Every structure is written in C-alpha cells, then in structure tokens.
Amino acid sequence: MTETLTEILIVFIKIVCALVWFLLLTLYLTWLERKESALIQDRLGANRAPIFGIRIIGLFQPFADAIKMIFKEDFVPSFSRKFLHTLAPFISFFFVAITIAAIPFGDILRIGNRTINLQILDFNVGLLFILAMLSLGIYGIIISGWSSNNRYTLTGGLRGAAQVISYEVALGLSLIGLIMVYPSLRLSSIVVYQGELLFGFLPKWGIFLQPLGFVIFLFAALAETKRVPFDLPEGESEIIGFFTEYSGLKWGLFMMTDFMEIIIISTLLTTLFFGGWQVPWLASDGFHFPWGGELLLPHVVIVLFQVAAFNIKVFFFCWLQILIRWTYPRFRYDQVMDLGWKLLVPLSLVNIIGTGIIMTI
C-alpha cells in the first residue's frame, strides 16, 4: 500500500517539476525574445519593471506582463459562439502542455534502492504521441477562427489549416529515417542509442547520422510553431489572425502556446538529433575519453551533468528559433505550400531511401 502511494507521489512530483520547468521557461522566453530582438537591432529591450527599486536587466518583466494579462477585461464578443470561443484557447494550450509528459529530462536517478526515471511517462510510442498532440493543437486555432465569427479570424484559421497540410507530411516523413536508424519510437531508448560511439570517437547523435533529416525536421518544426517565417495564421501585419477577438488571459494562453511550442520543438530537436541528455563520452560511471583517459564521477554528479546538458541544448535551440524569428520575413501562402510539397517531402523521401540503402550496405 505504501509502495503504491510512494509511486503515485513520485509521479506527482515529477509532473509538478516538469510543468514548473515548462511554464517558467515559457515566461522567460518572452523576456528572452524581447532582449534578443533588442540586441539584434542594437537596442536595449525591456529593462524596467523594478521590484523595490531593483531592476536586474528587466528580469521581472514577465511577471509584470502576466499580472497585466490576468487583470485585463476578459471580453467575449456578443456575436461569437460563446462556448467554442472559450474552449479554443484551452484546447490549444492543453495539447501543447501535455507533450512535456513524454520528454526525457535525464537518465535514471537512484535514491537509496529506488530508481526514478527522469521522464513523466516512458511511452512505447512517445514520439508518435508528441507529434499527434502537436497536430491536434491546430484545432484550437481553427475553432477560435470559426467561433469568433469575424472574417479576419476565419481567414487566420483557414490559413492555419492550409499551413498544417503543407508541413505535417514533411514533419512525419523526416523522422522515418531517424526511426530506421534508432529502431524505436520510445524517446528514452532513442536517447540511450545516441550514447554509443561512431568510428570510436564521434557520439552517435542524430545530427551525424541524419543530417538531411535534421534540416527537413527543422524547417517543418519552424512551421509547426507558427511564428514569423511561417506565421500564416497570425499574419500580424495584415490580418491580425485567429485571436483577433480574444483579450486578457485567453489571448495570453494563445501566446504562451506559441512559446511552449518553441520549447517542445527545442526538446524534440535535442532529444532526436543532439543526443538528449547525453554528454559526449559520459557513461553511467564517468567520462571515458576516446584518447584513453578516464574520469570516474559519483552518480549524483553524473545525473546533474545529464540534466544540465539537456537544458543547455534546449536553451540553445530556443535561442536559435528566436534568432530565426527576428531575421526572416514571412513566407507567402503559396510559398509555404511549395516549400512543403515540392522541396521538403521529396527530400525526406530521398532521405528515407538513402538511409535504407546505407543501412543495407
């Protein structure tokens, strides 16, 4: 009885920790976005919002934004379909937030004689689960576009649907080569496979085995986040997009969804192509360098190394995606379709065939 209770408690703690990590990182991505765009454009960015006169380069800004959003009037237009209008942001938010369950943050942590897997749920189909949930998130956009009963939001929702059919196929196909190489859909096993060495010195990361798959996945994943190079549903300079009729916290949920998608895409890129929590040449008992040296470390230090490596990789990809968002202009409607169907899908097919040929040889 106590055994089951402890198990439930451990899962509960894992859920809380993962969600806190996820939401805090989301909050601070809004800060990072403002600061990074400012640095790119030789500005300073948000540096006010002091608490007791202390303003550490604007680090309290996300909380000020959150407070503002919570206390704003939650306006529902009289001509909208009220139930769906309220439901849409929650659908959008829920399907992104749930994907964190399948992300491996680290290897096994041993406390006493108990082993804790640093992953909320170790699915057999973790990868498929994440892709499916990310695709379902588009329903939030389409429903919000439809239920607002406004022609601009409807255009935004339609453009969102058009974008999904452009990138979704390439997103799935680009990962098939990877699944062929690491014969598993379980994300933790994929990461464990990436700990092996290639030619005796190179870690067997996805980027080295599937460079083409990485590029295709990066493009498709950027389209998935629905941010600037591919922000068809939003199109803030022309149609404002699917959340025109939202205000306050409901709008905030849509905005948070965007940032959470960035994080999920970053964790996916890390887990699939950059070895997840793997540190090069770090085994479960310490470093084994290919040139012959060894450095044995205690278990806790190794787990800390792994979690830190995972976090650093995720931060890097968040940074990269924000850099991309502040560099490129938006693709046109038909250009996204061209990119998806004429370039990414054929390339991913080539990638699958090439991977198959190399694997048989």
Place this chain on the structure above:
Amino acid sequence: MIKALGYFIEIIRGILITARHFVVNLFFHILKVLGIKTKRKGAVTIQYPEQKKEIVSRHRSLHRLMTRPDGKPRCVACMLCVTVCPSECIYVEAAEDPDPEIQKYPAKFIIDLGRCCFCGFCVEACPEDAIRMDTGNVHFAQYSQQDLIYDLDKLIG
C-alpha cells in the same frame, strides 16, 4: 536548383548577420557590466527619463512672447499670426495704446496648446519678432485641456 541554392546561401548569410549583431552587442554589454570602459556601446538607446537628448537650436518648442525694454509685450496685435495659424489656436484681442508710435497692444493673447501643431508659422509671420518658439521646454503635458490654454501672463513669464 542552382538558383535555389543561391537563395539558401543568402538565407544563411542573413542569419549570420543577426547572430553577429547579437554576439557583438552582448560582448559590449558584458564589458560594461564588468566596468570596463569601451569606446563602442552595446546599444544606441537613450534611456529617456534619466538621460535626455540635447535639444538643437532650431527645435520648435513652447512659445514665448518677447517684451520691450519697459516690460510690455512687443506684439502690436497685427493679427498676422492669427491669420496664418493653420490650427486656428491663437486668439488675440487688440486694445489702443496711448503711445502713437505703437498704436495697438494685445489686451488678450491666448494660445491653445491643445490645438497647436508647432509648425512655427506664427514665428515666421510676426513682423515685430514678438513671438518665438525657442524656450527649449518640451514638457508641458497636462491632465486637463483647460491647463493647456496659455494666456499673456504665462507666455511672457
């Protein structure tokens, strides 16, 4: 295909430019935090309420009325500024001056700053150089429109 490859190279170069700006500016910001003085700054921002940009001499700021040596306004109530004003924000009421050299003086001279567009036409039109916009004062925001109506006392003082 080769053309597309050319685009791809340009796309990569584009992101390298923004990444270079990010890294270079971050480097100079870190140097500033560490207290190392450099000629170049990380940002061109002027932190407005604390730092102010110097107002150039040609800047058109709050109006003022010039006075004669005896303290009376130089204005002769010729109504040229009232005529030329595109926002119709100047109201002048003339009165007779005992001095035959001057003949008229403004009994009321009111500028509604809420309507003024700071074009400077009144300054150009004035034959007596009685009105100028060179006070350098740009901070006269008020909470009510009534406070923005400036009369003779405020304009001279």
